[in-house]
Amino acid sequence: MTATASHLPQDEVHVWTLAVPGDPDTLATFRALLAGDELARADRFVFARDRHNFSAARGALRMVLGFYLGITPQAVVLHYGRHGKPNLAKEFGLRFNLSHAGSWVYLAVTSACEVGIDVERLRAPGRHSRLDLARRFFSVDEVAHLAALDEARQVEAFFACWTRKEAYIKLHGRGLTLPLAQFAVSVDPDQPARLEATPWLPGDLQRTRLYDLTAAPGYRACLATGSTRALTLQQRPWSAFPPPAN
Structure with a gap:
């Protein structure tokens, strides 16, 4: 095994x-787990809040990966893809993805397939600036769906769409080299998350699943998996880490 x-x-x-x-003590514990390149990256942030968020996210990542691999957090060796997506050596058979926004960190880990995850803090720009932003980054159909919603629902719909799209591009590890307007996801925040059109890679309609995640008030989060089969999703608070051994 x-x-x-x-x-x-x-x-x-x-x-x-x-x-x-x-x-400070908990933040220092997370920071003590980071590798040299991660410490250097953390220290490049101008604001202390951003340094703390990055250090906590990377420290938690190392703790989680170390737990599943049966090694210490400091022994975890991260590699980076062409567009900066962190990963482990293939022989470990473990895939993961990380996102943080505001005061929240979300980390997905599995041995089943590639994953992408995104969490965003809801912000409420003016109606026109929100639609203008959608026209820059969303597909024509997504913009039309967003514009048709009541103004009161547009903020959450915008971020539902955004997190679904971000999770999908993070699944592929391509960053914004894959333009957000070149594929479409469901927009309505009250409807299930799903990939609706991928002209550049049609097969993804069958092998990609999107899952809206539970999030704190004022946040949206989504998970993307690259599997043709349904997987069991377990969302766990940090207070439950580490879980009991099976």
């Missing part, structure tokens, strides 16, 4: 959620 299989069944995706702590 591999280190991943002992804690992570092959048909499950675990999503860990962390509210970034404010106390």
Whole structure:
């Protein structure tokens, strides 16, 4: 049995959620786990809040990966794809993705397939600036759906669409080299998340699933998985880490 299989069944995706702590001791504990390049990156942030958020996110990532791999957090070696997506060596058989916004960190980990995750804090720009932003980044159909909604629902719909699109491009690890307007997702925040059109890669309509995640008030979050089969999703608060051994 591999280190991943002992804690992570092959048909499950675990999503860990962390509210970034404010106390210096906990933040120092996270920071102490970072590698040299991560420390350098953290120290490049101008604002302390951003340094703390990055350090907490990367420290939590190392703790989670170390748990599933059966090694210490400091022993986790991260590699980076062409467009900056972090990953592990293939022999570990573990895929993950990380996102943080505001005071929240979301981390998805699985042995089943590639994953992408995104969390965003809802902000309420003016109606016209919101639609103008959608016209820059969303597909024609997505813009039309957004514009047709009541103004009161547009903020959440905008971020529902945004997190669904971001999770999808993070699944592929291509960043914004894949223009957001070249594919479409569902827009209505009250309807299930789904990929609706991918002209550049039609097969993804069958092998990609989107899942809206539970989020704190004022936030939206979404998970994308690259699997043709439905996976069991377990969303877990940081207070439950580490989980009991199976």
